[in-house]
Amino acid sequence: MHLLLTVFAAVIATTVWYRTAPQSKMQLGLLCWLFWGASIMWFVDALAEYVELRAEYFTPAPADMLNDTFLGLSVIALALVIWLVRLLISDPRGVIKARLNDVHTASSHIQATPVSQPPERLVLKN
Numbered sequence: 001m002h003l004l005l006t007v008f009a010a011v012i013a014t015t016v017w018y019r020t021a022p023q024s025k026m027q028l029g030l031l032c033w034l035f036w037g038a039s040i041m042w043f044v045d046a047l048a049e050y051v052e053l054r055a056e057y058f059t060p061a062p063a064d065m066l067n068d069t070f071l072g073l074s075v076i077a078l079a080l081v082i083w084l085v086r087l088l089i090s091d092p093r094g095v096i097k098a099r100l101n102d103v104h105t106a107s108s109h110i111q112a113t114p115v116s117q118p119p120e121r122l123v124l125k126n
Contacts, residue, residue: 003042005072010035025092034079
């Protein structure tokens with residue numbers, strides 16, 4: 001199931017990348033590499049498991065299928081997080097840099113107000 005999920009994710013990411021390739025700055029190529037790398041890895045794993053189990057490979061237990069589904073979804077989520085972090089660090093559209101500049105210019109326009117002097121202390125004498 002994890003192989004199937006990552007292949008679907010790879011095909012969807014590749015299709016989106018291909019449709020927006022010339023003008024896109026969203027670094028979808030990285031996402032494609034992550035998904036296709038996971039797909040190839042699990043394809044080799046599936047071949048090795050088939051060699052070991054033969055016909056039993058095609059009749060997995062329901063608990064194994066559920067675990068494989070969670071594994072596939074976890075890897076898709078991790079790949080999306082890696083891609084998002086990379087995208088935010090590179091900031092291809094300059095959105096984060098513009099926001100930081102806005103905050104910096106707004107804070108530089110704030111006038112420093114003088115702090116009022118505290119009242120004199122009263123000293124009590126006996």
